[in-house]
Amino acid sequence: MTMKILIPVDGSAGANRAVEYVIRNVGWLKEAPQVCLLNVQWKLASGNVKLFINQETINDYYREQGAFALAEARAKLDSAGLAYSYHISIGAPAEAIVQYAQEQQVDQIVMSAHGQDKLSNLLLGSVASKVTHLASVPVLLIK
């Protein structure tokens, strides 16, 4: 039985450290884990925007932003030779991470304790702290 690990990434150095951590400690496991990368894009385009911009353009934009955030984590996994899947969701980050973890029935979430935006972490709390509250699987926070 392979272990399924979800790593939410936002392109920040912290998120990439979480990926490195998993790669470094693959040896702990008997079998190579199944790694799922997830990037969540805030739903910037509300109903009003959809009146003027077609859905295809909006999705292209999310896809581009998501791919950009995923790029470094993917490169690290590629060069480590680990199999992985990657995914882009749109919504509120913590909720989307927890929902995806449930859907995919992952065994563990490995994520950075601090995300992209230092200031909003400070004032509003980090995504990581919200995920630890909501998730039903163990969450490993990387400093």
Add this chain to the structure above:
Amino acid sequence: MLEMLSSTQFWVDVFKIIVIDLLLSGDNAVVIALACRNLPDAQRKKGIMYGVGGAIGLRIVLTFFAVSLLSLPYLKLVGALLLLWIGVKLILPEEEHGEGNIKAETHLLGAVKTIIIADFVMSLDNVLGVAAAANGNTFLLVFGLLISIPLIAWSSQLVLKLIDRFPVIIYAGGALLGYVAGEMLAGDALFKTLLEAQHVLHWLIPAGCALLVLVVGRWLAARKTAKARVIDLLDEQVPSPHDKS
């Protein structure tokens, strides 16, 4: 001027305008960025520049237009009703519009046209809210405009993050819009004699309007089915090189 700065009412109004600007900043920045996406690289910067410039200009013109309209008798009544509706709309969960037949603009003029039309539509609520909160004070009006300009030019996830963390902001914002609408209503010529007789109405009408927005907003929101909040966009597998061999 200095006298104005030391009054509590002034700072309350400033606060009101900042909140209204933030919550009704619209999605101008998102539209500008997205409308220019399909332009050739060389034109994209130009498109964004024209778009931002046009949006700011439009916002200024609309604001002064709104102010002069609101000084006409009975139009405050109309403005107040509109504001009440804007407040309720803020509380309602967002409706998913069916996909219209909108084609992506691939030339500069088309993109700028999209931006300007979108700006016009999305600025109306903000302009009305700020004009109502400023209540004829030119300094407050200009202040409100200045605050909204960076919000037009730079897309920010700040508001999304704030609402995600403190969902109650939506209700506070709705109540504030209701309150401002009530103040405008009370300021209409129609109620002048009534208000002079009953001073308590000066705060009773705004408070009642704030409550109205909250109740109607909650009621309408409860009737809507909960929407799927997370959307899956992309799923892909990358096999390890060892599997291939």
